[in-house]
Amino acid sequence: MTTIIRRDRPRPAVAAALPLTLLLVAAGGATAEESCRASVGPSRAAALVARCVAVSPATRPPCNASNPCALIEEEIARGCDDLDEEAPDFCLAYRHR
Incomplete structure (x- = not known):
């Protein structure tokens, strides 16, 4: 079976990062390269990873708490x-609307 990934829609990177952006501002900020686990904590990172795995069509999705949260949330938005x-x-x- 071949998986075809559609790329006909723009990726909503800004809209996808909004919930995380608000969380990071409240937490005092974090760098873009910091792991999701380090920037938002293991519980919140695990929840993002679970959402990512649930909706990602990729065979090797970036649904890993060691990746930056923004990358994980971009994949969630794409899958959604x-x-x-x-x-x-x-x-x-x-x-995104």
């Missing part, structure tokens, strides 16, 4: 956009 009506409820926070 691809799922359209079948998307989980949490996708509402990652949809």
Whole structure:
């Protein structure tokens, strides 16, 4: 079976990073290269990874707490956009309008 990844829609990097941006500002900020686990803590990072795994169509998605949270959230947003009506409820926070 061949997996085709559609690239016909712009990736909502800014919209995808908004929830994390608000969290980082409240926490005192973090660098873009810092691991998600280090920047938001293991519990929040695990929740992001679980969401990422649930919606990512990639065979090797960046759903790993060692990656920056912004990268994980971009993948969540991409996966949520691809799922359209079948998307989980949490996708509402990652949809760009």
